[in-house]
Amino acid sequence: MAVAVSLTTTDQSLFSFDKLFSIIPPLSSSSYTLILFQPSDHPPLSNPNDAVVVKSSMLPLGKAHHEDLRRLFSKRGPHIFRDATLPISFVGPHVAEFLISRHTHIPDLASFFDKAVSGCSASQLSSLLENGIVSGNGDLVTSLIDNGADVNHKDSDGRSMISLAVKAGNVDFVDVLIASGCQINDSNDHVLHEAAAIGRVDLIEALISAFANIDVNSVDSNGRSPIHVAASKGHARVIQYFGSLTGARKPDVFDKNGASPLHLAAENGHLDAVKCLLDNPNYVKYAVNKDGKTAFALAVENGHSHLYDLLQLGDALQRAARVDDVHAMKSCLAEGASVNGRDQNGWTALHRAAFKGKIESVNILLNNGAKVDVVDDAGYTPLHCAVMAGHVEVALVLIARGARANLKSLKRLVPLNLDCFKNHPSLLVHQQPLCREKE
The missing domain is CATH 1.25.40.20 (Ankyrin repeat-containing domain)
Known part of the structure; x- marks a missing residue:
C-alpha cells in the first residue's frame, strides 16, 4: 500500500521542509529537503538537539487531498506505524572549525564536536588538527586524532604538528602528539628555537627526551x-x-x-x-x-644604562683601581659602575687596589661605599690582600675604616707572612689571627 508521511520540526522558526505532507507509492522511496531559515557561519546549536518528527500512516486508496492528510495527522493516536523523532546535527569541517574557534563559549562542546567530525574526511580532519592545536583545547585535539587525523600532517610552511604545539606553549599537546607517533624534521621544525623563544625549559626537556637525535x-x-x-x-x-x-x-x-x-x-x-x-x-x-x-x-x-657596569664599567673600574687612576675611577663611578662589582674571581675594585697598595684608590672606593670586609671566591678580604702583599699603610687604612683583623676566611688554612709589619706592633697584634681555615 501507499504510505502517507508528515514531517515537522521541533523549532519551526528555524527549520522547515519543502513539503509537510507527502504520499509514497508502494515499493517506492522519497527524498525531502530540510530548510534552515537563517543560514550563517554560526550553526544554531541547541541542547537537546532540535529534531524532525516523522509521522506515517497507511493510505489504502493511494491518494488524498492536502486537507485530508492534515486532518489525518492532526488526530491523536496511532497511525499504523510508530512515530519517529530524528535529532538534527550539524556536521562537516565548517561546523568543526566553528566549534574550535568558539570552544570556550559552547556548553556540551564534546557532544557537538564528535558529531561534527563524523562528517569529515581524513584529510579534513588532518587540516582541522592545526586549528585544534592552536585553540588550546586538549579534548578537541584528542577527538581529531581518535577520529583519524594524521599527526604527521604538515602545515602550509612544512612544519610538523609538534612545532605548532611547541609554539602554542602546550606541553600536554606535545606529549600527546609524540605518543601518537608524530615526528619532526630538523630542516623545517626549529622546535628548540620555538621553545627557547617563549622561555619553556619543560618543553625543551620533553623534546630532548623524546627525540634522541635532536640537534x-x-x-x-x-x-x-x-x-x-x-x-x-x-x-x-x-x-x-x-x-x-x-x-x-x-x-x-x-x-x-x-x-x-x-x-x-x-x-x-x-x-x-x-x-x-x-x-x-x-x-x-x-x-x-x-x-x-x-x-x-x-x-x-x-639606552640600557643598567647594563653598563656589567658590560664595561666594572672592568674599567677594576683596571683603574689596579693602576691608581683616580680620574678614571671617579669617571666610572659617576657613569654608574658598581663600587662593589666583582670580577670572575670575586674580586672587587677594593681587593685589587689593596693588593696593589694603591692607597688613594682605596680611599676613593671606601668613600663611595665599598664594602670593607667583602670576601672573594677564595674567601679573602681586601685586608687579607693588603697584608699578603705587604702594604702596611693600606692595611692600616682598612682597619681604621672598620676592617675586622680577626675575620676568618672561608676555605683552607694559609698562613700569612707578617714579617713586613715588624715595625708596626699594633698592627701585628691585630693581624695575628689572619689566616685561612677550613669550614
Missing part, C-alpha cells in the same frame, strides 16, 4: 642557535639549561650578522640574561659584531 646546536635561517633566541628574549633559565647539556656547543657563537647571544641580550636590555651569559667563561665580553660593535656599545646605543 641542540641547530641554527635557524639567521644562523642563530636556541641560546641566541633565548638571549634575545631574555630567558636566563633557558640559557642556563642549554649550558648544562652534554655535547652542547660552546655558547659564544655568532649568527649571520656576527652577533653573539651576549650582543642580543645587551641590545634588548635583558639584565638576567646578560648576567647568565657572563657567568659562562666561554663568553668573550668584548667581541664585536659585523658592525664592529661590542655588547656594551649596543647597550649604550639602545
Whole structure:
C-alpha cells in the first residue's frame, strides 16, 4: 500500500521542509529537503538537539487531498506505524572549525564536536588538527586524532604538528602528539628555537627526551642557535639549561650578522640574561659584531644604562683601581659602575687596589661605599690582600675604616707572612689571627 508521511520540526522558526505532507507509492522511496531559515557561519546549536518528527500512516486508496492528510495527522493516536523523532546535527569541517574557534563559549562542546567530525574526511580532519592545536583545547585535539587525523600532517610552511604545539606553549599537546607517533624534521621544525623563544625549559626537556637525535646546536635561517633566541628574549633559565647539556656547543657563537647571544641580550636590555651569559667563561665580553660593535656599545646605543657596569664599567673600574687612576675611577663611578662589582674571581675594585697598595684608590672606593670586609671566591678580604702583599699603610687604612683583623676566611688554612709589619706592633697584634681555615 501507499504510505502517507508528515514531517515537522521541533523549532519551526528555524527549520522547515519543502513539503509537510507527502504520499509514497508502494515499493517506492522519497527524498525531502530540510530548510534552515537563517543560514550563517554560526550553526544554531541547541541542547537537546532540535529534531524532525516523522509521522506515517497507511493510505489504502493511494491518494488524498492536502486537507485530508492534515486532518489525518492532526488526530491523536496511532497511525499504523510508530512515530519517529530524528535529532538534527550539524556536521562537516565548517561546523568543526566553528566549534574550535568558539570552544570556550559552547556548553556540551564534546557532544557537538564528535558529531561534527563524523562528517569529515581524513584529510579534513588532518587540516582541522592545526586549528585544534592552536585553540588550546586538549579534548578537541584528542577527538581529531581518535577520529583519524594524521599527526604527521604538515602545515602550509612544512612544519610538523609538534612545532605548532611547541609554539602554542602546550606541553600536554606535545606529549600527546609524540605518543601518537608524530615526528619532526630538523630542516623545517626549529622546535628548540620555538621553545627557547617563549622561555619553556619543560618543553625543551620533553623534546630532548623524546627525540634522541635532536640537534641542540641547530641554527635557524639567521644562523642563530636556541641560546641566541633565548638571549634575545631574555630567558636566563633557558640559557642556563642549554649550558648544562652534554655535547652542547660552546655558547659564544655568532649568527649571520656576527652577533653573539651576549650582543642580543645587551641590545634588548635583558639584565638576567646578560648576567647568565657572563657567568659562562666561554663568553668573550668584548667581541664585536659585523658592525664592529661590542655588547656594551649596543647597550649604550639602545639606552640600557643598567647594563653598563656589567658590560664595561666594572672592568674599567677594576683596571683603574689596579693602576691608581683616580680620574678614571671617579669617571666610572659617576657613569654608574658598581663600587662593589666583582670580577670572575670575586674580586672587587677594593681587593685589587689593596693588593696593589694603591692607597688613594682605596680611599676613593671606601668613600663611595665599598664594602670593607667583602670576601672573594677564595674567601679573602681586601685586608687579607693588603697584608699578603705587604702594604702596611693600606692595611692600616682598612682597619681604621672598620676592617675586622680577626675575620676568618672561608676555605683552607694559609698562613700569612707578617714579617713586613715588624715595625708596626699594633698592627701585628691585630693581624695575628689572619689566616685561612677550613669550614
